Amino acid sequence: MSFLYPSFLWALLALIIPVIIHLFYFRRYKTVYFTNLRFLKEVKEQTNSWQRLRNLLVLMARMLALAALVFAFAQPYWQKAGGKTELGNHDVSIFFDNSYSMSAEAEDLRLLEKARRRAEEIVAAYGPNDRIQILSMDLEGRDQRLLSKEDALQRIREIQLSYQVQDMQRVFNRQKQALEKGENKKKQAFIISDFQKNSSDLAKIEADTQLQLSLVPLEAAALKNVAIDSAWFEAPVQGLNQNNRLFVKIRNYGQTDQNKLRLSLQLNGENRPIGSLDVPANSAIYDTISLNLNKTGWYLAELQLTDFPIEFDNSYRFSFYVKEKLELLELYEDQPLNAVAAAFSDDDYFEVKSKAISQLDYSKLPQNDLIILSQLSKLSSGLQAELKTYVEEGGKLLILPSRSAKLEDYNNFLQQLGANRLQPLEQKERKVVSINYQDFIFSDVYENESDRMKLPISQANFPLSKSARAAEQQLLRYRDGSSFLGKYKVKDGFLYLCSAPADSESSDLSKNGEVFVPMLYRMALESGKRQQIAYIVGQDQNLESEAQAQQQETAFKLGSGQLEFIPEQRRLGNRLLLGLNNQLQEAGFYQLYLNKEEVLEQFAFNYNRRESALEFYSLEELESSADGRYSIIDGNYGQDFGSLVLEETEGASLWKYFLILALLFLLLETLLLRLWQPQTPKTNVS
DSSP, rough: EEESSSGGGGGGGGGHHHHHHHHHHHOOOOOOSSSSSGGGGGGOOOHHHHHHHHHHHHHHHHHHHHHHHHHHHHHHOOOOTTTTOOOOEEEEEEEEEBGGGGGGGTTTTTTTHHHHHHHHHHHHOOOOOOEEEETTTTOOOOGSSOOOHHHHHHHHHOOOOSSOOOOHHHHHHHHHHHHTTTTTTTEEEEEOOOOOOOOOOGGGOOOOOEEEEEEOOOOOOOOOOOOEEEESSSSOOOTTSEEEEEEEEEEESSSSEEEEEEEEEETEEEEEEEEEEEETTTTTEEEEEEEEOOOOEEEEEEEEEOOOOOOTTTTEEEEEEEOOOEEEEEEESOOOOOHHHHHHOOTTTTEEEEEGGGGOOOOGGGGSSSSEEESOOOHHHHHHHHHHHHHHHTOEEEOOOOOOHHHHHHHHHHHHHHEEEEEEEEOSSSEEEEEETSSSTTOOOOOOOTTTTTOOESBBHHHHHETTTTTTTEEEEEEOOOEEEEEEEETEEEEEEESSSSTTTTSSSSGGGHHHHHHHHHHHOOOOSOOOOOOOOOOOOEEEEOOOOSSSSOOOOOEEETEEEOOOEETTTTTEEEEEETTOSOOOOEEEEEEETTTEEEEEOOOGGGGOOOOOOOHHHHTTTTTTOEEEEEEEOOOOOOHHHHHHOEEOOOOOHHHHHHHHHHHHHHHHHOOOOOOOOOOOOO
């Protein structure tokens, strides 16, 4: 036991006062006169020992009452292990977790409201001269100062749910920075949270001898949450009037199965019910949605799920663009390959342009979705450089070599792209025996993947020399395992290399409609860099756009509703990179424009799914990992939480108990004096 004001203990010297009173007051004698000696026989004698006992008990009661009163004024307390109690006012920092996981239910209210109450009770437990910091997941600049009690309570009432997620070490560092600026010696920090494991790396919190840290864990009544985790398209590019497959991942973070959850899709404001889902506990399921898109332009889509009480992850927004047409460019020397234009003659969605290599405008190469080198005998260094840039920035290039190909040019170009090189032409018949149905080019193209399907046959081909660094993916394969058609990933684009010339004397590929037509179609649709359909609010990321401005100094803007801001902008080749710098704080759809009347691109933003996971540190886990660095105050404690806080941080105050003892001893003295009286003689007069 320790004393907050030990100097008051000098008042114990006053215990000599009741001793003096005892020595002088209780030694006085009282004379009793009797009219008749025979009445003395009826007097009940009181012995000296009983009288002495009564006096001693009265003395002890007085001394104990006075001692208890002195102890009460000295403010005794039980000090917790590792605690430190000092005189003076406090500087206090209270972190109030307002992340989305705090929307879970705790008994009859949400964890957010329970945390708000706990923060208010902590503030109320301190004195009017104490200074208090209120901190939330937003870590706003205005919160890096100490407030009065009234201002602190007002700040607590203002805090609402936030998408922000901060690591506890960063939170504690901000608390220390604010408390170091305070003038009071007594410094205390509180962290009120559900202590989600994916954002609470408590091992990083370092002990600080200058302040006390107390964790206040809150526990939800039931761990229940189902979230739309993510969504993505099977194909990198979405086609017009095509069956575009959308995959959706839905995860159940709770401990119980969730059945008959309704999933729906809003597409450009039109609601499309998808159906009901059953999601097992602690598991994820995948659903497939087929979208037939009958118009071009931007699509704004939102998946919606019915789930309670955590609702921020019940929706998933995404945006995508359907081109008006896909442009294919065939480059030839003498004459084009008629099969290319014929393959898309009945499909207005594809625009096929055939140009002689001598008439090529290099500046327009990036406009094409697929470029086909059709039987070129040589490749100039300028063409090689432009095509290399085109592929690396996301273009697709199909090489159909000429029988008279200059291998030096081709191999120099293929080496730059990291592909296998062409060996001298071999004139012998070879049959393609295998097709790669797992790759996007041929996946889900044929209803029946039959061995009876007619595959290409070549009469001449350039065998490919395998390079150790070339990462080839075979699409069509000969019987001996060598490639008829190979695919190479080149940064953001793709290279497709056919080992057989395309003329009818060398192979029948261009005449094989079962293979040639879907092959070109899928090559045009495939993209080395997928269109990103959704972004995450609060992440430090760049938006990538192909928007162009007529004037270099023109600033693009991002906006949604009344919000509008100018993002950081820089050019990287033909791409525009937009930096957000944490200016965007709400989920939704945001438009990129130079003026609001002409929207250039649409971006969809969702909240971070980190807060969806229902894995929290238990009270026992927090206590076992404390190691003297912090104390634990159970935030689920019932009544008088403020007193519990002071007991945990300052120690258990005992002055009230000593005051009660003083009153009890005074009551005992009164009872001894009033009820324990010596009997007086009784007289009978006859």
